[in-house]
Amino acid sequence: MKIRTRFAPSPTGYLHIGGARTALFSWLYAKKMGGEFVLRIEDTDRERSTQEAVDAILEGMNWLGLSHDEGPVYQTDRYDRYKEVIKTLLNEDNAYYCNCSRERLDKMREEQMANKQKPKYDGCCRDKGLAEAEDTVVRFKNPLEGDVEITDHVRGKVIVSNQEIDDLIIERSDGNPTYNLTVVVDDWDMKISHVIRGDDHLNNTPRQINILKALNAHIPEYAHVPMINGTDGKKLSKRRDAVSVMQYRDDGYLKEAVINYLVRLGWSHGDQEIFSPEEMIEKFDIDDINKSSSSLSIEKLQWLNQHYMKQMTPVQLAKELQFYIKQANLDITDGPNLVEVMKVYQERCSTLVELVEDIRYFYEDITEYNAKQAKKQFKPAAAEVLQSLKDSYEALDDWSAEAIHQVLENTVEKLEIGFGKVGQPLRLAVTGHGRSPSIDITLELLGKQQTLIRLEKAIEFIESYL
RNA sequence: GUCCCCAUCGUCUAGAGGCCUAGGACACCUGGUUUUCAUCCAGGCAACAGGGGUUCGACUCCCCUUGGGGACGCCA
Secondary structure, X not given: OOOEEEEOOOOOOOOEHHHHHHHHHHHHHHHHOOOEEEEEEOOOOOOOOOHHHHHHHHHHHHHHOOOOOEEEEEHHHHHHHHHHHHHHHHHOOOEEEEOOOXXXXXXXXXXXXXXXXXXXXXXXXXXXXXXXXXXXEEEEOOOOOOEEEEEEOOOEEEEEEHHHOOOOEEEOOOOOEOHHHHHHHHHHXXXXXXXXXXXXXXXXXXXXXXXXXXXXXXXXXEEEEOOEEXXXXXXXOOOOOOOEHHHHHHOOOOHHHXXXXXXXXXXXXXXXXXXXHHHHHHHOOHHHOOOOOEEOOHHHHXXXXXXXXXXXXXXXXXXXXXXXXXXXXXXXXXXOOHHHHHHHHOOOOOOHHHHHHHHHHHHOOOOOOOHHHHHHHOOHHHHHHHHHHHHHHHOOOOOOHHHHHHHHHHHHHHHOOOXXXXXXXXXXXXXXXXXXXXXXXXXXXXXXXXXXXXXXXXHHHHHHHO
């Protein structure tokens, strides 16, 4: 049998990080098995589904490179089919019309809760043989006795008593089918062999299996993957955590890092931390997915991101950075060649956003000096050092890192002070803060003219301070 | 409340009864390299939730407790 997996989000918001991981797992498994990955949009909730959300999900999938082999299939395009299945269920006495009012249902639930019982539909209309009417819904006739057994690739065997499951609504009073019916029909029709989805659906599985059985349909294999918690170990929260996948891109993370981070959340292969896409496909297996939920760790993501940034070629990195340069409103037309800057900067940052900010001084005037550094480096004596450097650099024709470095050494010797007393004030003068690549390379990239201007400014700054 | 699921360092995890004095990674700390920062290298701190069984022997199996999560919708 051909392996077919699917990702079936409901378009009520962006693609969130947990959904992305589920999609990744489904995608990896399909790829590994030489199967197909289907994208299905579960938009039967007409109230909440939006086109913007569909676009956002597609954008997220696209960014991560989780391409689908089939779809996107929209459930709203398949209403005729759902109607047909519901009719079959009705005809075969596996479903019935129900005219219980919402008020009655609400009241019943309340009473059951008060009686320390699990709220369940009491089957009031189950044997009434009601006909379709204005306010009727269709309910599935769940078996009254026996157990449902789920064999899950992550959980193992899970057994649920049918007494725990009530007669769920499969068609709303407005004629729209509901989730539990549509997933079942779609997974069946689309010949989905493996349903890989979030843990939150585990409780729905027994009722879905019952519907499948009533339909005499093939029951797929299941893998319910655990949830992802926020950085504090609690449920993901929009306020604390970056939940949307695109937020990670905007925050300066490479898709390679995000994918690698996600694959290791709930899955592992021995002690290996870094996986190329090919390795992931080769080594991933749904039987190796962990049972317990995991928490997000931005530090680890940052480490992975830095790893992938270091691994890129300067040209690739420069290309990748374009998006962030635009976002940061930085104009790089005047200043050193970006690729050259990447060469000396790519090991120094953990996100692309940070990288843009770190190289900003090459392309824009310094508006202020880092206060802490200024206090430390811009002491009165530094003005003299900077003046000496400025004089020497002014006279320097060969603006190469080697020559620049030679000047530095000469200055150290001439003034009889330590390297730190020269290098650090100089670094602060030209970059505005205390960190940069080797100071000679930094100056070379910055250029002679800018170097002299900034030295002059720094000297003025120190003198005005006195 | 009822049902279902889960439980190893702060975090991600290895561990499928003896290989465990519980391994790796991130973070953190220390030292080295670096005129700075970062990288890199060396080292360190740090966990089997608790209690009962089963067994010659439990991180590994069973039960209970505790703690966390999920479901209980005319949402998906």
